[in-house]
Amino acid sequence: MIRSLQAPLLLTACLALVPGDACAVPRRAAQDGAPAAARESAPRAPGGRGSAGAVQVYPFTDRTTYYLITAPERVTDIMLQPGEALVAVASGDTARWVIGDTTSGSGADKRTHVLVKPFGPGLSTNLVITTDRRSYHVALTSVSRVAMTSLSWTYPQDALIALKRAAAEAEAAAPVAAGLEIEQLRFNYSISGDRPSWRPLRAFDDGRRTFIEFPETVAVGEAPPIFLLGPDGEAQLVNYRVKGRFYVVDRIFEAAELRLGTSKQAKVRIRRQEGAAARSGS
Numbered sequence: 001m002i003r004s005l006q007a008p009l010l011l012t013a014c015l016a017l018v019p020g021d022a023c024a025v026p027r028r029a030a031q032d033g034a035p036a037a038a039r040e041s042a043p044r045a046p047g048g049r050g051s052a053g054a055v056q057v058y059p060f061t062d063r064t065t066y067y068l069i070t071a072p073e074r075v076t077d078i079m080l081q082p083g084e085a086l087v088a089v090a091s092g093d094t095a096r097w098v099i100g101d102t103t104s105g106s107g108a109d110k111r112t113h114v115l116v117k118p119f120g121p122g123l124s125t126n127l128v129i130t131t132d133r134r135s136y137h138v139a140l141t142s143v144s145r146v147a148m149t150s151l152s153w154t155y156p157q158d159a160l161i162a163l164k165r166a167a168a169e170a171e172a173a174a175p176v177a178a179g180l181e182i183e184q185l186r187f188n189y190s191i192s193g194d195r196p197s198w199r200p201l202r203a204f205d206d207g208r209r210t211f212i213e214f215p216e217t218v219a220v221g222e223a224p225p226i227f228l229l230g231p232d233g234e235a236q237l238v239n240y241r242v243k244g245r246f247y248v249v250d251r252i253f254e255a256a257e258l259r260l261g262t263s264k265q266a267k268v269r270i271r272r273q274e275g276a277a278a279r280s281g282s
Helices: 009-017 036-040 156-173 216-220
Strands: 055-059 065-070 076-079 086-091 097-104 111-118 124-131 135-142 150-154 189-193 202-205 210-213 226-229 235-237 241-243 246-249 255-260 266-272
Touching (some): 065 076, 086 097, 086 111, 111 124, 111 135
Parallel strands (some): 055 150
Antiparallel strands (some): 086 124, 097 111, 124 135, 189 266, 226 255, 241 246
């Protein structure tokens, strides 16, 4: 839900300078009880904590129109996200507005700037900016003297994705389990059966837990559940944790089976070998 922001001091000065509604910012189109789609696309007016004098910073939300106040003989800078590539700029009125673009910086910090300037006060039109990442919808209004210097956005969704990526990388770099001692590991397990893409590379235990290591491809496909096999061959599900590309079973078992599929089920059996070399990694 998009909340309405308080108009900044910029608008107060504007209203005092220009008669009528030349610089008035339209009120939100979505009111309580309006459909969700209407609330999502409701316009964002300048103001609030994101407004620093004549510099406006919005949190970006898709399907939202953002208001920009301009003035003759003043260039207002619409700054895109660093690294974002401009695809096209379209305006509803190209006769009474000067619209151009330029860039600053280089490499990953290269930033596109869309520059707008009206020929006179009392004008209004819209601007659609498309990039390789998103589309921006901007409502332009011109007044006699007061103009916003720049317009830019923060990107909460991108920040969330970056946090999730960092957390995933940290988890992948973490050890598969705490307190593992190489001297305690026993690799006396044999792997047999079918050869699907997810077939485990090896299995080992530390005397308390059993670890099953899979190839990297297990992360991009469907992973098989694990069943413990009793002395009579009866299969039963067992609780396990997924740690990166490892299954961690909090017990030692004699035999287990990985199964995946319905009509043609792939089966891989893991069996503990008594008397085998305890630290054989093969």
